Amino acid sequence: AQSVAQPEDQVNVAEGNPLTVKCTYSVSGNPYLFWYVQYPNRGLQFLLKYITGDNLVKGSYGFEAEFNKSQTSFHLKKPSALVSDSALYFCAVRDVRSKSTFGDGTTLTVKP
């Protein structure tokens, strides 16, 4: 069975500092990895994905993620955080049968 772990419930950073939101996964076969963001009482929005190719993936709003096969990780990063980045972030993994498994989410708070 596939699984996703987001080891931090909460991440706090100061505006302008780099941010990292961690994600590790377990899946048989090649992983298809995704990051989504959710603002309060809203649906999830897609940020970026890794399917194949370069290990560094660039996405929306200046976010990027690095796929590390040996560490089975797919950490979300941004060089300079904004207050407006404060939200709930979900990592997800898919298998070829089309089902997605989500982590429990990490709340990112960026303080001015």
Added chain:
Amino acid sequence: DGGITQSPKYLFRKEGQNVTLSCEQNLNHDAMYWYRQDPGQGLRLIYYSQIVNDFQKGDIAEGYSVSREKKESFPLTVTSAQKNPTAFYLCASRGWEGGPIAGELFFGEGSRLTVL
């Protein structure tokens, strides 16, 4: 604009009543999904459908039912058999991108169900 529309946004239900949540998409996507979100937990899959007139149970299907009579529509019924139905419900769809991989999910804005 293309997207997914969920209704109602907020719904209150008395115990013992069935309720139906609407999900409509105009993205021409084949696959559609229903997730349940509880505080502090990730999304849990209730049901999914990869094609019209076909659907499969997800991880927490008990107490729920769905239909997929049209490509655009995937309604979810929360039945009285669901013991703890108060939650935030999210509908999503995914397009076909030339193979059984790759497609990200597009989500609606969610429906918040409260049982009184």
